[in-house]
């Protein structure tokens with residue numbers, strides 16, 4: 108995507124801010140809508156180059172007005188984080204459902220031909236068992252968040268069928284990287300390790316996930332925006348199965364930390380989120396756009412650690 112006008116919802120968030128940064132670098136005009144629920148993660152030099160609106164995706168008239176003239180919509184605004192979603196299921200679903208309705212209406216009324224939507228590997232629910240999951244296995248969302256994401260994927264399929272709008276849903280697998288906050292496991296473990304406090308792992312630590320580095324996530328999103336039309340769903344996975352206990356050990360080691368790793372029972376409200384195994388196949392992405400993830404977990408964690416040290420030394424100076 109180059110020299111386009113791109114409307115990004117959730118652009119001040121973790122993934123959104125990295126996308127916005129790259130889109131600006133590629134000389135796009137970027138319009139961001141975000142209600143700053145999680146603060147603003149867009150670097151200040153990038154922020155100066157975009158059009159930013161503090162607005163809610165549930166505000167239909169604002170979405171309609173602010174998206175006028177866009178060539179593409181990247182719909183990334185959402186409520187996420189296991190504890191936050193568990194405590195706010197209704198608002199989570201409302202943000203997804205009403206947000207998507209407004210995005211769809213804006214695309215129809217403003218003749219915007221393409222939507223890219225941030226879905227989740229959570230739609231696979233507990234089915235992601237013995238093998239890496241492909242897009243066609245049976246899905247079984249268990250949480251309000253994952254159900255709403257699946258609902259929106261179906262909605263996008265209908266939107267394409269009825270109105271011809273190109274609609275691409277990206278099922279992200281545990282994205283991690285710079286500027287992520289401690290709602291997610293990687294920054295939480297790093298914070299604990301760097302302060303030499305106990306690193307707390309829920310359960311026995313054998314549960315697995317697939318951690319996708321932010322730069323790979325951004326690359327896949329932008330290339331899908333350029334190269335794929337129709338209605339499609341893609342996994343964006345790193346294809347590397349990592350046990351959470353192993354992640355804790357890696358972070359402890361990288362940080363030269365004296366933290367103890369402690370295994371505790373997950374709070375009851377997290378039970379629906381406790382999937383034993385989940386890792387994905389990005390084969391469909393490779394077949395369609397030649398994409399392969401390029402940052403392994405060790406490399407990604409090292410980048411984060413170096414950045415944390417840099418920020419720490421700046422703070423202390």
Ligand SMILES: NC(=O)c1ccc[n+]([C@@H]2O[C@H](COP(=O)([O-])OP(=O)(O)OC[C@H]3O[C@@H](n4cnc5c(N)ncnc54)[C@H](O)[C@@H]3O)[C@@H](O)[C@H]2O)c1
Pocket residue numbers: 116117118119120121122123140141142143144145146162163164165182183184185186187202225226227228278279280281282283
């Ligand atoms: N981070 C991951 O591992 C991951 C995995 C799967 C899917 N996703 C999806 O990717 C997208 C981005 O996730 P992220 O990690 O950057 O999360 P994030 O919380 O950092 O970013 C989401 C952004 O949406 C904004 N937002 C929330 N409600 C809004 C509303 N009603 N109106 C306007 N803005 C609103 C927030 O302020 C925030 O800036 C989300 O749709 C998420 O569901 C992320």
